[in-house]
Amino acid sequence: MKDVTQLTEGWSLRHGEDVLEATVPGCVHTDLLTAGAIPDPFLGRNETEVAWVGRRAWTYVRHLGHDSAHERTDLVFDGLDTAAYITLGGRPVGTTRNMHRRYRFDVTGRTGELEVRFASAYDEAAAVRAVTGDRPNVYPEPSQYIRKMACNFGWDWGPTLVTAGIWRPVRLEHWSTARIAQARPLVTVDEGTGRVEVRLEIERTAQGRGRALTAEARVAGVRAETRLTGDEAVLRLEVPDARLWWPRGYGDQPLYDLEVTLGDEDGPLDTWHRRIGFRTVELDRSADEHGTGFTLVVNGTRVFARGVNWIPDDAFPSRVTPERYRTRLTQAAEANIDLVRVWGGGIYEDDAFYDACDELGLMVWQDFLFACSAYPEEQPLRGEVEAEARDNVVRLMPHPSLVLWNGNNENLWGFRDWGWEPELAGDSWGEGYYLGLLPRIVAELDPTRPYTAGSPWSGSWDHHPNDPAHGTHHSWEVWNRQDYAEYRASVPRFVAEFGWQAPPALTTLRRALPGEELAPDSPGMLHHQKAEDGNGKLDRGVARHFAPPGGDFDRWHYLTQLVQARAVAAGIEHWRSHWPVCAGTIVWQLNDCWPVTSWAAIDGDGRPKPLYHELRRVYADRLLTLQPGADGPVLAVVNQSAEPWRTAVSLRRMRADGTTAGETVVDVAAEPRTVVRLPVPxxxxxxxxxxxxxxxADAGESPRPGEAESGDGLRALLFPVPDKEFAYPRPRFDVTLEPVPGQEDRVDVVVSAHTLVRDLLLQPDRLGAAAACDRGPQTLLPGERTRIRVRGCGAVTADDVRAALFCVDPA
Structure with missing residues (x-):
């Protein structure tokens, strides 16, 4: 049987005469940080102090012995970042130029000093650029000339920290006769029977050529076996009454262990194991009276995708552990998210990411790694792109959570709208990848899943790439130039990107900017704001609704976070109310890779912003919303659950002083996966x-004036004018604290309103760095109470809590 030796210990990092202890997997920056050789680039403006690291060459070194009796020893790298020259005992082993590929080298019988010499990514990109010629790019960095995580070179939310290193595991594999070189399980369902077709490729040693081998596959108690005389085989298994894998909210996520064993007459030689799930997935792009659809269909059920965009969770991805993936993705699931788009400027994530999505029922939309740039299609890049795509399609295809392959992020749109076409003057720019190479690879290797050429993409050049009536749409005009109310101006078929910025939690800012007197335009705040005119857009977004906060940083912080939550909620509520014409929204973005003002719902230290809590509300199975309309307001009752929803909706016209000017009750019956739209009387x-x-509008157990605290009811509000024009009373409310029996680390904050209290928000980190709460912004009417559960805050007083509470205040 094959033996594996992990090579995690004994590495050193060399640069010139300097030698440091190295951690593998890791990168140069993390090793330099551990050694105290550089300041933390996430703090203050240290990012600029470490820019030199990405422009130097670095070498990883360790001694490699050989004590195996096997016929063959392979040196296997799961990830090298990026342009590397590898030697063993002073003799060449191989070269690499792609962060996104796995590499295997035959080092049988060889020992000595193993060196992995990394060239500067800038030098490698410059060498490729000299061969291919210039191509346009949204950012002034050479990311399209090297197959490396593009956002390493900076983005409008990320730092420029150009890494190098052995960023994924490295090992020796010792084997004899033959090994499993590749296993591709094609998993389908046909009338309740789960079908698995395992396509195997075998590699043999010289001694193993021509030798008879057997391959066996097992899943759910079903077994298939075949004899191999060549190097390829197909094993087919049928699982009767297979339990279906469903996205969260639609059913369970049963997973089955699929095991493949390769052997000969002497016994097993190699094994391969993955977990699979039985489900079907289609992409309905049918034309209709509204344009061209874009609807995911899982197990025959049409799905409104409640999605978020995912970026690398750390600027140094080797620091993201399986536990950290699990935490972040659990946060997503708890916010009623059911789809995560892995964005094309990052990485193909670790298997731990997709494992967690499989278990949590989070559908994965996987971009191929092209973003916001024109990419040359000549060598040496073309061969790398094909090898990378083949490698990652095969690696990821066992995961049932993976439902869609996407060719690129915004490059088809960029060619048409961003001035690329005349600048390119006929040069290649990536179209051949997105409309030719990549769909061919997916059709060959993974025909069980749909492919789309890009996001946004209307389906063909017959329509503008970002036409909201056709295919996927990215909505950025609103954030860049308009009020968030303009989200309601159209009904795209699928909104794959939209978002609004806000700063991170106050505790995150204070950690990232130690000693700085915080202000929107303080030096550190500006450095941790990477978007073009980002603060200007934030301020204009606030000014459309509120009086300027002046020099009150806490007020500015609250209002910018509130506007972010309101903006995203406005878009989602509107678009969900138009299902099935609109079939999904993917918010930009779930997470951050460092502490920064950005579009994220969870900041760079893992703290939820108010937006996170709003996502949980507006992505719930059942949603109540009041939508402005040309003929007057509309009550939309959205039922994405599998059960009918019959509810009495109380509609009230309220005065600012809390009295009722008129009311009625409307009985609504919403069938499963439907929306009911009713005009307001x-x-x-x-x-x-x-x-x-x-x-x-209230449904269920929402509070009424003079009644007890709120239950699990739903509430929708519609104010005719911006907040700064509304006659809000000075908010008055009481705060009391109640211990939670049996849970010493938790306390209930009970807020009792005496007046209208609009968008009451508790910022829990102001009570303690580790504190968190279970609710975001809430609006209370006079006489109502709300209960906010806080954990991890330690001993606090009502005055402490009052200082952490914010609401809309006319003063």
Missing amino acids: EGLVPDARSAKEFLV
């Missing part, structure tokens, strides 16, 4: 310019 509609009246 004319007598309940506030005047379009009213500064003293607003509309409230």
Whole structure:
């Protein structure tokens, strides 16, 4: 049987005369940090102090012995970042130029000093650029000339920290006769029977050529076996009454162990194991009266995708552990998210990411790694792109959570709209990858999944790539130039990107900017704001709704976070209310890779922003929303659950002082996976310019004035005018604390409103760095109470809590 020796110990990092202890997997920056040779680039403006690291060459070294009796020894790298020259005992082993590939080298019988010499990524990119010629790029960095994590070179939310290193595991594999070189399970379902077709490729030693081999596959108690005389085989298994894998919210996520064993007459030689799930997935791109659809269909069920975009969770990806993946993705699932798009400027994530998605029922939309640039299609890049795509399609295809391959991020759009076409003057730019090479590879290797050429993409050049009526759409005009109310101006078929910025939690800022007096334009704040005119867009977003906060940083911080939550909620509520015309939203973005002002719902230290709690509300199976309309407001009752929803909805026209100007009760019946849209009765509609009246819709156990605290009911609000024009009373409320029996690390904050209290928000990190709470912004009417559960805050007083509470205040 094959033996494996992990090579995690004994590495050193060399640069010139300097030698440091190295951690593998890891990267140069993390080793330099451990040695105290560089400051933490995530703090202050240290990013600029370490820029030199990415422009130097580095060498990893360790001694390699050989004590195996096997016929063959391979040196296997799961990830090298990026342009490396490898020697063993002073003799060449191989070269690499792709961060996103796995590499295997025959080192049988060889010993001595193993060196992995990394060239500067800038030098490698310059050498390729000299061969291919220039191509346009959104950012002034050479990311399209090297197959490396593009956001290493900086993005409008990320630092420029150009890494090098052995970033994924490295090992020796000792084997004899033959090994499993590749296993591709094609998993389908046919009338309740799960079908697995395992396509095997075998590599043999010289002694193993021509030798009779057997391959056996097992899943769910079913077994298939075949004899091999060549180097390829197919094993087919049928699992009767296979339990289906479903996205979260649609059913369970049963996983089956698939095991393949290769052997000869003397016994097993090699094994391969993955977990699979039985399900079908299709992409319905049918034309209809609204344009061209883009709807995911899983196990025959049409799905409104409640998604988020995912970027690398750390600028140094080797630091992201399986536990960290699990934490972040569990946060996603707990926010009612059911789809995660792995964005094309990052990486093909570790298997631990996809394992967690398999278990949590999170569908994965996987970009191939091209983003916001024109990519040359000539050598040496073309061969690397093909090898990388083949490698990762085969690696990831066993995961049932993976539902879609996507060719690129925004490059088809960029060619048409960003001035690339005249600048390219006929040069290659990536179209041959997205419309030719990549779909051929997916069709050959993984025909069980759909492929789309890009995001955004209308399906063909017959329509503009970002046409909202056709295919996927990226909505960025609103954040860049408009009020978030403009999200309601159209109904795209699928919104694959949209978002609004906000700063991270206050504790995150204070850790990242030690000693700095925080202000929106303080030096560290500006350095940790990478978007073009980012602060200007934040301020304009606030100013459209609120009086400027002046020099009050805490107020600015609250208002920018509130506007982010409101903006994203406005888009999702509108688009969900138009299902099935709109079949999904993917918020930009779930996470951050360092502490920064960005579009993320969870900041760079892992703290949820108010947006996170709003996602949990607006992505819930059942949603109540009031939508402005040309003929008056509309009540939309969204039921994405599998059960009918029959509810009494209370509609009230309220005055700013909390009294009721009119009310009625509407009985609504929403069938599973449907939306009911009803006009608001004319007598309940506030005047379009009213500064003293607003509309409230409640379903279920929402509170009423004078009643006890809120239950699990749903509430929707509609104010006719911006907040700065509304006649809010000065908010008055009481705060009491109640211990949680049996849970010493938790306390309930009970807020009792005496007036209208709009968008009450507790910022838990102000109570303690590790504190978290279970609710985001809430609006209370006079006489209502809410209970906010806080954990990890330690001993606090009501005054402490009051200092951490914010709401809309006319003062």
